[in-house]
Amino acid sequence: MDYYTRVCGFLEDIRAVRTEKELTRLVAQVLQEFGFRHYAIISHVDLLAPPQGAVRIIDYPQSWKERSAQQRYFADDPVLLTAQRMALPFTWEDIPRHLDLTRRQQAILEEARAAGLAHGYTVPIHVPGQVSGSCSFSYEAEAVDPAAFPAAHYIGIYAFNAALKLSGRAAERPEQAVRLTNRQRQCLALAARGKSDWSIGQLLTLSQQTVHMHIELAKNRYGVSSRVEAVVRALFDGELAFADILREEGASFLAALESSQVPPPGA
Amino acid sequence: MVHVIDWQNRDRFTDAIEQIHRLRKQVFIDFFKWDLTHVNGLEYDQFDTPDAFYLFDQDPETGTVLSSMRLLPTTGPHMMDSLFSHMCAVEWPRGPNVLEVSRLLYNPILQGADEETMLRTRRRFALGLLEFCELWGIRELVFVTHAKFLARLVNYNWDIRPLGLPTIDGSQQAAAMRLILTPETLPNLRTQFNHFEPVLQSHPARPRKAA
Numbered sequence: 001m002d003y004y005t006r007v008c009g010f011l012e013d014i015r016a017v018r019t020e021k022e023l024t025r026l027v028a029q030v031l032q033e034f035g036f037r038h039y040a041i042i043s044h045v046d047l048l049a050p051p052q053g054a055v056r057i058i059d060y061p062q063s064w065k066e067r068s069a070q071q072r073y074f075a076d077d078p079v080l081l082t083a084q085r086m087a088l089p090f091t092w093e094d095i096p097r098h099l100d101l102t103r104r105q106q107a108i109l110e111e112a113r114a115a116g117l118a119h120g121y122t123v124p125i126h127v128p129g130q131v132s133g134s135c136s137f138s139y140e141a142e143a144v145d146p147a148a149f150p151a152a153h154y155i156g157i158y159a160f161n162a163a164l165k166l167s168g169r170a171a172e173r174p175e176q177a178v179r180l181t182n183r184q185r186q187c188l189a190l191a192a193r194g195k196s197d198w199s200i201g202q203l204l205t206l207s208q209q210t211v212h213m214h215i216e217l218a219k220n221r222y223g224v225s226s227r228v229e230a231v232v233r234a235l236f237d238g239e240l241a242f243a244d245i246l247r248e249e250g251a252s253f254l255a256a257l258e259s260s261q262v263p264p265p266g267a
Numbered sequence: 268m269v270h271v272i273d274w275q276n277r278d279r280f281t282d283a284i285e286q287i288h289r290l291r292k293q294v295f296i297d298f299f300k301w302d303l304t305h306v307n308g309l310e311y312d313q314f315d316t317p318d319a320f321y322l323f324d325q326d327p328e329t330g331t332v333l334s335s336m337r338l339l340p341t342t343g344p345h346m347m348d349s350l351f352s353h354m355c356a357v358e359w360p361r362g363p364n365v366l367e368v369s370r371l372l373y374n375p376i377l378q379g380a381d382e383e384t385m386l387r388t389r390r391r392f393a394l395g396l397l398e399f400c401e402l403w404g405i406r407e408l409v410f411v412t413h414a415k416f417l418a419r420l421v422n423y424n425w426d427i428r429p430l431g432l433p434t435i436d437g438s439q440q441a442a443a444m445r446l447i448l449t450p451e452t453l454p455n456l457r458t459q460f461n462h463f464e465p466v467l468q469s470h471p472a473r474p475r476k477a478a
Contacts, residue, residue: 004356004432011428087415088440126415127422129386150432153414161421181381 003151035144036137043133055163064115083124083134092120123156184218269395271470274317286332336371354443356431368410398467414440
């Protein structure tokens, strides 16, 4: 198949869509042609109580949808957590390389496999100032030509954007969703490892006072009065991951986050 | 505020030009580890010729360059032609009203800035680019971008289309894109960003023969 031409056709088609139903039909059609089976195009929000403007187009097996909603799997779904950290698309086989899976997360992946979601390709969507999201496309083993993945990357990005526009307005980050600055995150991760302000300062080449200020600001953002509470809240929100705290390699994740702040090399 | 310089007016901006090339060395060679050449801490390549334009955003108080990009005419040697044609599945547009964007960067000092400042800086730069294109009658821009920026580029309320599928270029995933400009593009982006003040402070006049 000429995947590039098919992507251009899809882009032409979605230019004219007026409803989510039409968009869903076009997405389903192109994904099927590429060999994909199920898909989920979603904003990373609480899917049981999505804020206005959130994207939520899910075609997963009904049994899985019910099970994951009931068990609130989305809060620690390894696919979504990986998408939250990754800038580029990944296959589900690669998830263990990006995330230290907890027992619960391993169980989630097992259950998904049993429900018919064994293989998948996920496109993370990160736009500054907006809630992040992702597009996940599942497939049967061997059913998808690897050359289709870069094409699916575009399908995901443009479909998410079209869904966002249809949902009325871009989901402005809800007030209650706290975001930390990179510095706050770095300081908090090191504080969680038991480092003093002084030694954090040495590690990050900041003054002790600056470190103190970053941690105080992080506490303020969560409206909590202790460092422990701030760490717990940051872990819960996914602003920090256990790997950032428990492993030395965590530092590289923090560095990667920082580097993602330098936008596009033009060429 | 955003400025555009070319060969004619560059004498007025020698400090900014030096900052741009210094930042290019810092960002692309030191940070991204691109295999580029530099002289005395300044990065230059074969496309930095009298035909190139540079768009940059400068802090009006300190003179610090906050962001910069290079614009190359597509009627002469440009990167898509010499380096990236394999990334295009179709012919890329070229002509007197098509420019190529390259070496887009943001000053690393912005890493310490909060997200809101970063957002405003990026938006101001995009609006400056569109204002310049509007004034010069530029109809299209072509460029290669790292694939991780595709979602944010597509999110802007403008008509951006792939010229090919994302490819692995060295260790990086990159994509060739075209941005089609219409009279609605600038107003649409101003509305999306809720920013209606012009940001382009100075730019060279378009030579008559090229118009």
